Amino acid sequence: xxxxxxxxxxxxxxxxxxxxxxxxxxxxxxxxxxxxxxxxxxxxxxxxxxxxxxxxxxxxxxxxxxxxxxxxxxxxxxxxxxxx
Numbered sequence: 001x002x003x004x005x006x007x008x009x010x011x012x013x014x015x016x017x018x019x020x021x022x023x024x025x026x027x028x029x030x031x032x033x034x035x036x037x038x039x040x041x042x043x044x045x046x047x048x049x050x051x052x053x054x055x056x057x058x059x060x061x062x063x064x065x066x067x068x069x070x071x072x073x074x075x076x077x078x079x080x081x082x083x084x
Contacts, residue, residue: 002082004029007044007055011035014066015054021069027082059084 004022006029008015022029034041034053044055048062056063058081063069072078 001028002058002084003060004082005032005057006030007032007034007040008053009033009035012053018054018056018066018069021066021073025078025082058082 004027006015006018006022008019008031010033019029019031032040032044034044041053045051048055050065052065054065056065056069061081063072063081069078072081
């Protein structure tokens with residue numbers, strides 16, 4: 001199974017949606033709460049150039065946020081990435 005990491009915050013509705021989508025697929029993921037780890041938030045923003053959350057990685061590949069995750073789910077690409 002793929003290595004999935006999601007950078008999120010408790011107050012973020014798109015984070016909740018992203019986690020729900022992954023859970024519906026039976027995907028285990030590592031969650032990094034950026035409110036509890038502000039240094040991680042800055043590091044990931046520098047790495048991706050994105051200031052929003054969630055930020056989702058599958059096998060170290062930056063996927064984007066919830067909208068990006070949902071889009072690749074609709075095309076079937078998400079399932080391919082999760083099997084890699």
